Amino acid sequence: xDKKKAVDDTEPGPAPSRPVDRxxxxxxxxxxxxxxxxxxxxxxxxxxxxDGRRIKKWRKMIGVGGSDWKHYVRRNPHVVKRRIRKGIxxxxxxxxxxxxxxxRDLLLMNPGVYExxxxxxxxxxxxxxxxxxxxxxxxxxxxxxxxGPGQRSLYNVLKAYSVYxxxxxxxxxxxxxxxxxxxxxxxxxxxxxxxxxxKGAVHAPMEGLYQAGLPLVQQYLYQFEKLVLEQxxxxxxxxxxxxxxxxxxxxQWFITVFSYSFPFHLTLRxxxxxxxxxxxxxxxxxxxxxxxxxxELVNILFALFLAAFVLSLIFGDVLKFVTCCQxxxxxxxxxxxxxxxxxxxxxxxxxxxxxxxxxxxxxxEELEKEYQKKLEGSNASASTKRSHPLKxxxxxxxxxxxxxxxxxxxx
Amino acid sequence: xxxxPPPPPQPSVSFKLVLLGDGRxxxxxxVLRYVNDVFSDKQEATVQxxxxxxxxxxxxxxxxxxxxxxxxxxxxxxxGPIYYRDADAALLVYDITDNDTFLRVTKWVKxxxxxxxxxxxxxxxxxxxxxVRSKHIDTNEAASYAESIGATLFVTSAKAGTxxxxxxxxxxxxxxxxxxxxSDGLSLAHPKKGILIVDDEPEKEPxxxxxx
Numbered sequence: 095x096d097k098k099k100a101v102d103d104t105e106p107g108p109a110p111s112r113p114v115d116r117x118x119x120x121x122x123x124x125x126x127x128x129x130x131x132x133x134x135x136x137x138x139x140x141x142x143x144x145d146g147r148r149i150k151k152w153r154k155m156i157g158v159g160g161s162d163w164k165h166y167v168r169r170n171p172h173v174v175k176r177r178i179r180k181g182i183x184x185x186x187x188x189x190x191x192x193x194x195x196x197x198r199d200l201l202l203m204n205p206g207v208y209e210x211x212x213x214x215x216x217x218x219x220x221x222x223x224x225x226x227x228x229x230x231x232x233x234x235x236x237x238x239x240x241x242g243p244g245q246r247s248l249y250n251v252l253k254a255y256s257v258y259x260x261x262x263x264x265x266x267x268x269x270x271x272x273x274x275x276x277x278x279x280x281x282x283x284x285x286x287x288x289x290x291x292x293k294g295a296v297h298a299p300m301e302g303l304y305q306a307g308l309p310l311v312q313q314y315l316y317q318f319e320k321l322v323l324e325q326x327x328x329x330x331x332x333x334x335x336x337x338x339x340x341x342x343x344x345x346q347w348f349i350t351v352f353s354y355s356f357p358f359h360l361t362l363r364x365x366x367x368x369x370x371x372x373x374x375x376x377x378x379x380x381x382x383x384x385x386x387x388x389x390e391l392v393n394i395l396f397a398l399f400l401a402a403f404v405l406s407l408i409f410g411d412v413l414k415f416v417t418c419c420q421x422x423x424x425x426x427x428x429x430x431x432x433x434x435x436x437x438x439x440x441x442x443x444x445x446x447x448x449x450x451x452x453x454x455x456x457x458x459e460e461l462e463k464e465y466q467k468k469l470e471g472s473n474a475s476a477s478t479k480r481s482h483p484l485k486x487x488x489x490x491x492x493x494x495x496x497x498x499x500x501x502x503x504x505x
Numbered sequence: 506x507x508x509x510p511p512p513p514p515q516p517s518v519s520f521k522l523v524l525l526g527d528g529r530x531x532x533x534x535x536v537l538r539y540v541n542d543v544f545s546d547k548q549e550a551t552v553q554x555x556x557x558x559x560x561x562x563x564x565x566x567x568x569x570x571x572x573x574x575x576x577x578x579x580x581x582x583x584x585g586p587i588y589y590r591d592a593d594a595a596l597l598v599y600d601i602t603d604n605d606t607f608l609r610v611t612k613w614v615k616x617x618x619x620x621x622x623x624x625x626x627x628x629x630x631x632x633x634x635x636x637v638r639s640k641h642i643d644t645n646e647a648a649s650y651a652e653s654i655g656a657t658l659f660v661t662s663a664k665a666g667t668x669x670x671x672x673x674x675x676x677x678x679x680x681x682x683x684x685x686x687x688s689d690g691l692s693l694a695h696p697k698k699g700i701l702i703v704d705d706e707p708e709k710e711p712x713x714x715x716x717x
Contacts (some may be wrong), residue, residue, distance in 0.1 A: 222578070225529045232547035266528065266578045267552045308583040341584045346553035354552050429556045 102186075117358050120233045149183045156190065163193045168241030175370065178315040179446065182366045183498060188278035194370045197287035208282045219256040219264035222251060230269040236277060247281045248273055252295070254285050255292075262292065265304040267349040274353045274361065297372035301351055314348045315340045316468075317461040318377060321454060325381055329388045343429065347380050363442040374458055378449035386439040515566035517560065520680045523589045525617075526598035529578030531632040534663035536574045536600060539673055544664050550680040551576045554588050563677045570677065586620060592624040594676050599647075601631045601660070607647060614654055626679045627656035628672055635662040 112120050150396045155174070165173050182190045193196040217223075231237045236244035251272045256264045257338050273292070275284035292301040302310025319340045324331035334338075346354050351373075352364045367375040436445050524532040533551050538544055540557045554575045561568050572589045575581070589595060597613055599606040610629060629651050631644055641642060642660055651658035657675055661668035 137528075200538065222528070226550045229529065229548065229550040232549060266550050266576060269550065270552070304580070306580065306583075308580060311584065316506055319685050339587055341557065342554065349552055353551060 112233055117362075118233075118235050119358060120235065120238075127262045133444050135450060145183065148180075149185065152177070152183050152186050152190075156186070156193065160189055160193045160198065164270050178366050178370045179450065181363050181442065184362070187362065188283070188367070189290070191275075191369055192283055192287060193277060194296070195290045197283065197290040200295060201286040202281060208254055208285050209283075211257050212250045212281075215254075215257040217253050217256040218233065218260075220253060223252045223256065223264050223269075226266060226269050234273075235276070237273060244276065247276050247284075250281055251285045251288065253277065255288055255410070258289065259292065259301065261306075262301055262304045262444050265308075265349075267346070267354065268304060270350040270353040275364070291369075300373065302328055308349075311341075311345055311348055312326070313462065314373070314376075315344060316465045317458055318344055318348075320382060320461050321381060321452075321457065321462075322375060322384060324457070325452060326384060326388050329384060329391065332391075338429070344380055347376055351376060352379065357440045360440055360445065367446070374454055375452050376448065377458065378452045381452045381454075382445050382449035383439060385434055387434055388437065517569045518681070518684065519569040520593040520677070521569060521571045521573070521591065522594040522596060522676065523573045523592040524575060524596045524598060525589065525608040525610075525613045527579060527600070527603075530577065530598045530600040530603075530606045531663050532598050533579065534576050534622070535596075535630060535661065535669060536572055536633060536647070538663040538666055539669050542666070544666070546664070551689065554584075559673070561677060563674060563681055566681060568677050568681065570673070588654055589621050591616060592621060592625060593680055594628070595621065595677065596628050596630060596672065597628045597656070598632050600633050601642065601644075602633055602636050611650065614656075624683060626676055626683060627654060628676050629656050629658045630661045631658060632661045632663060634660045634667065635665045 114120050154162075155166050155177070157166075174184065178190075178194070192201075227249055228237075229250060234244075236242075237248065239245065248269065249466050252264055252269060255268070255272075256262070262268075268288075272284055272288060275287050279287070289301075290296065293299050293305070294301075300310060302313070303310075319330075319333075322333070322340070351368055364375060364379055524536060526532050528550070533555075534544060534548055536557055537548075540559050551574065554573055557572045557574065558574060559570045561570065573592070575588055595613075595617055597610045599610045614627065617627070629647065631642070631647055634642060644658060644660060648658045657672075657679075659668045659672040659675070661672060663669065
């Protein structure tokens with residue numbers, strides 16, 4: 095359909111001078127596979143067979159152009175959830191993302207709106223958007239060509255959104271969302287999926303990620319910090335002592351839903367789940383990453399402890415050991431660990447199962463209430479009131495609001 | 506913090522430096538050139554502040570610079586103050602071919618004066634000099650502005666690798682001077698650090714006793 099890129103699609107147009115991986119990213123000089131795993135031919139063969147079977151199942155599940163999807167979801171929600179967690183086949187991803195995010199319905203209810211936003215409207219954010227266009231997935235062939243189709247689509251989607259929601263306008267980070275979507279669907283589809291996410295077609299709206307003061311980012315970071323303390327008290331305490339604030343490592347996870355400087359194959363798998371189950375998977379994956387980090391850090395700490403002990407024996411000064419014993423991992427090491435997760439952590443079939451072991455839904459709700467109370471207490475004007483997902487009935491209003499925005503600004 | 510036992514003398518003096526400036530002026534590229542001596546024209550936009558360190562020796566004193574590279578867009582200030590509130594130095598970056606980005610530097614200076622350390626060391630990088638064709642780069646306005654706020658101005662190019670070592674070592678020198686002049690002398694280490702374990706050999710051997 096309208097996929098820009100599927101596994102076996104070879105893009106016509108300027109031939110890339112360097113080899114690209116299966117997602118279209120230019121391979122780094124040293125040709126390690128993007129999966130971080132180099133596989134033998136035999137495994138490839140078996141994988142292809144397995145993928146073939148999965149695609150068949152999926153096709154049956156969604157029907158022609160998605161016609162059977164809603165019916166299937168209603169009857170077998172658990173099967174759908176399980177299959178999505180295993181990963182949506184790449185060739186069906188674009189379509190399924192539109193189905194599970196509710197964006198398909200938005201599109202159908204608002205014919206012509208996108209075009210109007212792109213063609214007739216000017217946005218105060220245009221310069222800011224242009225500035226970032228070539229800095230969004232710069233190593234992907236689709237976005238590489240200056241003023242090429244990829245960059246133009248990206249610009250159009252972002253500009254259209256900045257007109258559609260002038261409170262949000264454009265914020266760095268949105269480009270990665272839009273860019274990711276554009277690799278799997280047309281401009282107009284990508285735009286409506288962005289709307290579905292930010293305005294909350296299925297899950298709670300996420301526009302607060304990008305509003306002035308980034309209120310929702312602040313709330314998520316608050317929730318995340320508490321969860322870390324509860325799930326990994328040792329590590330959480332360590333962060334507090336070293337004054338490591340989650341905004342130093344986790345804000346990009348939330349602002350771009352793991353689409354920014356994250357292994358791409360992993361990004362896709364997180365997005366499969368994210369679009370179906372909502373933002374909680376970002377918390378879960380974040381916790382899983384820290385769990386890896388945690389184990390590593392505990393090992394390092396133990397090694398340092400031993401080293402200090404041995405040194406104290408050599409120098410025969412046990413007192414010195416005792417005072418040195420407050421061995422702590424320096425700030426630098428910790429933050430380094432966040433950017434260099436062990437390789438196994440980048441395998442979605444290892445990371446995601448660990449992520450799903452964290453049961454966070456209930457706690458997230460409580461923490462959200464707690465945070466809101468705290469905010470009210472400190473009478474902060476910027477609030478992230480919990481807005482419930484839009485009901486289908488109100489969806490068409492989203493479109494008409496876009497148009498009224500448009501006509502208002504005409505005046 | 507206050508409740509901890511006083512840290513032993515450090516093998517090196519550490520300073521916190523923050524990079525500030527408008528989007529796409531080259532903050533990340535400057536840091537990466539300085540720390541790793543690399544340059545990429547495919548640098549992604551910075552969405553979250555990132556942290557790097559660089560060790561150098563100034564006048565025989567080993568120094569560790571903790572460098573915070575921040576996101577340029579104004580909205581990200583909401584997450585910002587933690588990066589510059591206790592910074593010892595600020596490196597303000599603008600794009601020499603774009604006057605608006607210079608205005609942004611002046612805004613940052615105002616904010617720093619209100620929010621940051623009073624004696625914060627400031628330097629201004631007029632970046633992307635490789636884009637200027639003529640040999641005479643006009644930095645008069647910027648230079649006199651820099652002087653008026655007690656900052657130093659350097660013309661830099663992360664792409665060509667020029668001016669970058671100069672600006673960082675100028676900052677380091679001034680930081681060291683400032684610290685020497687302050688009453689606490691060199692022992693004034695970062696309050697938030699516990700025992701700093703330095704895995705790379707520092708350029709100078711630390712004193713043999715770590716605790717006394």
